Amino acid sequence: MSLAFYAWGEPRFVFVMAGSIGFNYISALLIDKLRPNKTAAKAAMIACAAGNLGVLFVFKYLDFVINNINAFGLSLPLFNIALPIGISFFTFQAMSYVIDVYRGDVEVQKNPLNLGMYVAFFPQLIAGPIVRYKDIETQINDRTVNLELFGEGVRRFIMGFSKKILLANNMALIADRAFGLPDTERSIVYAWIGAMAYSLQIFFDFSGYSDMAVGLGKMFGFKFLENFNYPYVSKSISEFWRRWHMSLGQWFRDYVYFPLGGSRVKSRARLIFNLFTVWFLTGLWHGASWNFIIWGLMYFTLISFEKLTGWPGKFKAPVGKASYRIFTLLCVMFGWVFFRASGIGAGLGYGASMFGLSGNGLFCDNVIMTVREYWLFFIGAALCSTEIFKKLRSRVDGSGKLRAAANTVSMGFYMFCLIWSVSFLIMGYHNPFIYFNF
C-alpha cells in the first residue's frame, strides 16, 4: 500500500525507493553476518552509507556541484535528473537502520517486507518525521489497534490536516504575494508581514504534515515520536533546534555530531569544527543551493555563539531573557527569508526591503488587504504556535464537569475544522507542500 501511495505520485521513482529498501536490507544482513570481524563490518557499514549518500548525491546534488564547477569557466553538461519526492527522508531513515544494526542498537530485520514497511510507510514517507527503526522495532509485529487509539489518531490527523489547509495554505497566499513583489514595491510593513507569514506557513505546513503522519501512524497502531514542540516559544536558537524538526536534529546529533565528539572535545577549534560540519550538512540536506547552505551556516554562527558565550543562560533579568527571546525569533524569521527567497540576491533584497533600504515606502494597500482577508488565520496561526491551548486543556482535564464540556467543545471544533479544510480542498485552493521537496 505504501509503495502504491508513492507510485501514485512517482511511478518511475518507486523503483528507486524499492532499490533503496533492497540495498539496505542486504547491507544490514551482511553487517550482521560480519559482526565478529569488526573491521569488515565497519567497512560494510561505510560502504552502505556511501551507497545511500551516493544515490542521494546523484539525484539531489550532482547538478549543483556541476554548476559550481562550471562557474570556474568550464562547460560540463548538466544531467537534469528529477528529484524523487522525499528522497532525503527515506534515505536518512534507511541509513539510520543500517548504522543502528552496526552499532548493535537494534536486531537486524530478516523479513524484507517488515523493513520495507518501515522505510516506505506512507504516513511519514515523503515529509517525515524521520522515524528511527529502534523506535518502532517492536511495534512492527506487536501493536494494538483499538477504537480509542484510532480515534486519537483521527484527532491528530485532523489537527495536522487543519493546520496545513487552514493555516499553512492561507499564510502561503500572503507569503507568495509578498515574495513575488519587486523589492521596491514591497512596503516595509508588508515585507515584515510576508516574512512572518512564511515563518508561519513553513511551521504549519511541516508540523501539520508531521501531525498527519503521527495521526495516521496511530490509526495503524504505531506510536511515532513527535517532530515539533512549539518551536516559536524558544528562548534561544539552541532551544529552537531542540523543538524544530526534532527527528532531523536528533539524526544529525546521533550520526554526525556525537561520532565527531560532540561538545565533549578538548579544543574549542574542534567544537567549532563539529558544529560547522553539522550545520553545513543540515543546510545542505534542505536543498542543493547556496541559499540553504548559508541558512545552515547562519545557525552554525548563532549556536556557536551561544555555546561559547553561554547566552542566554547567563541572563538573570527578565528583560534580558525577553530580549534574547525576541532576538531568537527575529533570527529564525530572517533565516526563513533566505530559505524562501529564490536566491541569495533575492534574499538580501527582501531583507533590505524589511528596513526600507530598497527605496520602498513604509505602508501600502497590500497591508490593508492582508489584514482584511487573513486576520483570523493570522490570529489563529499565532495562537496555535504557542502552548496556550495545550495549557488550557491540561487545566481543564483536572475537573470532571469542565472536562466533559471541553470534550464536547473539542469534538465540535475538530469537526468544524475538518469540514472547513475539506471545503478548501474541494474548491481547489492553493496547496503547496514545502518539505516534499526534500
Next chain:
Amino acid sequence: MDIKGIITRLKRIGYRHVLALAFLGHIFIVGLAAIPGVALAAIKPLFEARSITKETVTAAFSEMDEAYKSILNFKGMSAIRGSYINFNGLMARLMGQRYVNKSLMLDNGHLAELLGKQDTGSAAAQMEKLYNAQLRNGKEFLFALAPYQIPKYEDIIPAGYEDYSNENADQFLKDIEGKGIPFIDFREELVEKGISNDEAFFITDHHWTNETGFWAYGNIIDYFARNGIIASVDPMLTDIGSYDTKVYEDWFLGSAGKRTGKLFAGTDDFAVITPKFETEISLEIPTMDIFNKGVFSDVAFDWNALKSGYFGVYPDITYGYGNRPVKIYRNDNAPADLKVLTIRDSFAIPVSTFFPMVFKECREVDMRVFDEYGVDFESFYNEYAPDILIVLVNPNQLLDLNLTYDFFNDIEETS
C-alpha cells in the same frame, strides 16, 4: 436493552469515537465513489490499446489521477460539493473576506475576476485581417466590446487589488481605431444610457444580465440602421415591451458564485426573454446534431438547461444552447435579407440569439471550440461570404482565440 442502558452506552462514546466516525464518513463517501471510477480509469487505456507498454501504463496512471481528482472535487455529486462550497463561502463572508477562490467581491457586492496587464497587439492585428477581408468583399464589419464587471469610471475595487481590464480594453480599442476599424464600446454606451454596472451585470457571474444582453442587441441593430447598413427595422423587433420577460427569482448561481457558494454573495435572478409576436425560425447546431424549426422560443432555447439547483446546473446556456463551434439561424421572415457572421464569446449568448429577428441568416462561431467543426475558418468564411461580420467579446477575451485565431494566415496586412 432498556433506554437507560442505551444512554449509559452512548455516554461511554467519547468524542474521539465521534471524530473517528466523522473522519471515516468522509473517507467512505470519497473512497466509495473513487474505487470504481479510479479502477475503470486505470483499465480503460490498457483495454483500448490491448497491450501493456510504458505508454499505456503511463496513460493509465494519468487517467487514474484525473479520475481521483474528479472524485475529490465531488464531480457528479453536486449537492455534496455545493454544501462544502457554501460553507466555505459563509465562513469567508463572516470573516469579512473579499477575495475567495479567484473571485473578488467589489464594493457593489458583485463578484469579478481581476485581469492583469495584457499586450493586445496580436488581437488588433487579427481584427485588422478580418476587417480588411470584409472591405475587399465590399462588406461590413463591426467590433463590439462588451463591458466588464469592473466599471471604467468608478473605483469599486477594494484596496490592495489591481485590475487592468479597462486599461487593456482602452489600449485595444485605440489600436483598432488607429486601423480604421469601426467599433461599439458598450462600456461607454452603458454610461451614456445611465445604466450602472450594478443593474447591468449578474452579481455572481462575470456576464451581463440577459436583459442587458437584449439591450445590447437592440443597440447593435440601431447602429446598423443609423449607419445605413440596414434599413430601419420595425421597432417592435428590438423593443423589450414586445417580448415576454419571465424572471426566475434566486435561480442562478454564476461561475464566480459556483466557486464561492451562494452564502458568500447571494444568488441571481434569471430572465428568459421570448417574443410575444409570431415567429418562425430554424436553428442548426452541426456538432450537436440539432436542427430545430418552429417558433423562436421552441427553437432557440435549450429549456433543459433552465434548471434550479445552483451547482451542477448552467441555466446561462438556455439561450441558443450556449457556446458552440457553429450555430446557424435562418428566418425567412426577417426584414434584412443579409447574412451575418458573429465571432463571439459567451457575452453574445443573450445578444446574438436575437439577431435572427432582424437578419435572414445568422451564423455564430466560437473560435475557442471552432476546431471541433472540422473546417478551417478561411474556407468557412469564403463559403458563407457574410454581408456583416460582427466580433463581440468582453475584455477578458482580448488574448483568447476569438481574437487571436489566425483567421487568414496567408494574407499579409500592410498597416
